[in-house]
Amino acid sequence: MGISRRSFLALAAAGSALGVLSPNVASAASGPGDVVGKITVGYQGWFACTGDGSPINRWWHWSQDSSQPPSLSNTTIKSWPDMSEYSRSFHTAYPNLNNGQPANLFSSHDQQTVDVHFRWMQNYGCDTAALQRFNPVGGEGPTRDAMAVKVRSAAEATGRKFYIMYDVTGWTNMQGEIKTDWTNKMKAMTSSSAYAKQNGKPVVCIWGFGFNDAGRPFGPAACLDVVNWFKAQGCYVIGGVPTHWRNENSDSRPGFLGVYHAFNMLSPWMVGRIGNAADSDNFYHNVNLQDQADCNANGIDYQPCVLPGDTQARQRAHGDFMWRQFYNMTRVGAQGIYISMFDEYNEGNQIAKTAANASMVPAGSGLWALDEDGTACSSDYYLRLTGDGGRMLKKQIGLTPTRPTSPG
Numbered sequence: 001m002g003i004s005r006r007s008f009l010a011l012a013a014a015g016s017a018l019g020v021l022s023p024n025v026a027s028a029a030s031g032p033g034d035v036v037g038k039i040t041v042g043y044q045g046w047f048a049c050t051g052d053g054s055p056i057n058r059w060w061h062w063s064q065d066s067s068q069p070p071s072l073s074n075t076t077i078k079s080w081p082d083m084s085e086y087s088r089s090f091h092t093a094y095p096n097l098n099n100g101q102p103a104n105l106f107s108s109h110d111q112q113t114v115d116v117h118f119r120w121m122q123n124y125g126c127d128t129a130a131l132q133r134f135n136p137v138g139g140e141g142p143t144r145d146a147m148a149v150k151v152r153s154a155a156e157a158t159g160r161k162f163y164i165m166y167d168v169t170g171w172t173n174m175q176g177e178i179k180t181d182w183t184n185k186m187k188a189m190t191s192s193s194a195y196a197k198q199n200g201k202p203v204v205c206i207w208g209f210g211f212n213d214a215g216r217p218f219g220p221a222a223c224l225d226v227v228n229w230f231k232a233q234g235c236y237v238i239g240g241v242p243t244h245w246r247n248e249n250s251d252s253r254p255g256f257l258g259v260y261h262a263f264n265m266l267s268p269w270m271v272g273r274i275g276n277a278a279d280s281d282n283f284y285h286n287v288n289l290q291d292q293a294d295c296n297a298n299g300i301d302y303q304p305c306v307l308p309g310d311t312q313a314r315q316r317a318h319g320d321f322m323w324r325q326f327y328n329m330t331r332v333g334a335q336g337i338y339i340s341m342f343d344e345y346n347e348g349n350q351i352a353k354t355a356a357n358a359s360m361v362p363a364g365s366g367l368w369a370l371d372e373d374g375t376a377c378s379s380d381y382y383l384r385l386t387g388d389g390g391r392m393l394k395k396q397i398g399l400t401p402t403r404p405t406s407p408g
Helices: 111-123 141-158 174-184 186-191 220-232 257-262 277-297 317-331 381-393
Strands: 039-043 128-133 161-167 201-207 236-241 265-268 337-339
Touching (some): 039 381, 111 141, 141 186, 161 236, 174 186, 174 220, 201 220, 265 277, 317 381, 337 381
Parallel strands (some): 039 337, 128 161, 201 236
């Protein structure tokens, strides 16, 4: 999530000899709903372009200097999108693609862009979108307001669900302002037929409480107050929490276990923590099994992250890395799965359609395409893989460590 999450240093994960354990049968705190038993995708919706009509009117999240178009020397992204299905795009200062086509990019503020993304979610089995909402009183606020309206429209049209996911990073007066924002603006979204409900309650996620870094300095009392306030409003509240929340060490501040246990669902962050299938196995044995047991004991639903891998770090292994996580999180008994993320081209961890080969990236950019390890992958491969992972989670296909989806 940009400055809030990107490039967080990988923390030491306890290692052990790899082995095969019997699948853990979890006692779910909640029955099926719009997040329990479902695939949720994190949706940034934060890309803007100069001239796109957005309130921000800059190359937001495409460029380091957002007043200038993205180029080889002014860029923030690690992957190039497959642009073939966007009817409107914006010309950049990159060289042409290696196939000679202009190097154009989309704006998230364009309704057609959001419609395309939600149609992909529909076609590939992504059930629910967690719409990221950053400090709404900051400079990005009006654009985030507009995105909520666009996402609501697209979700209603495609039969997808969505919910608001607050990221509290850098939000100085968060404790009061998050309540005002929900009361005056975002609560109105819950009237939509597409707004996610769990246990009959509208879903809200708060990402960032308890992280051990300067961007989220809030103390346990302030955080607990916010969680309990949302629960008093009748919401089902998800916590986007540190990886090591349960032990309150490494990326977690001490003294937050009471905050974590106040949430209805916990979704620990994983980007930057693992980079290959063996890492996923280590976390399964040493973190995920224990996390699930703690959640079971405290009546909390567990929604671990699954990520496709950073393309520039060449982590993806033509889907083997992501599939191992689907396998591990299904056998651990997770109540839901959170994909980090749908459209995160900045971290290179997007599942949305991506350049399949070198012909589809700007000349001289050095950006790896999905075939970086020599295995041909279609631009929609990670959407297809996510669909299969969802079927395994829902027991529509059997638990298998072998991915059923061919890359090509």
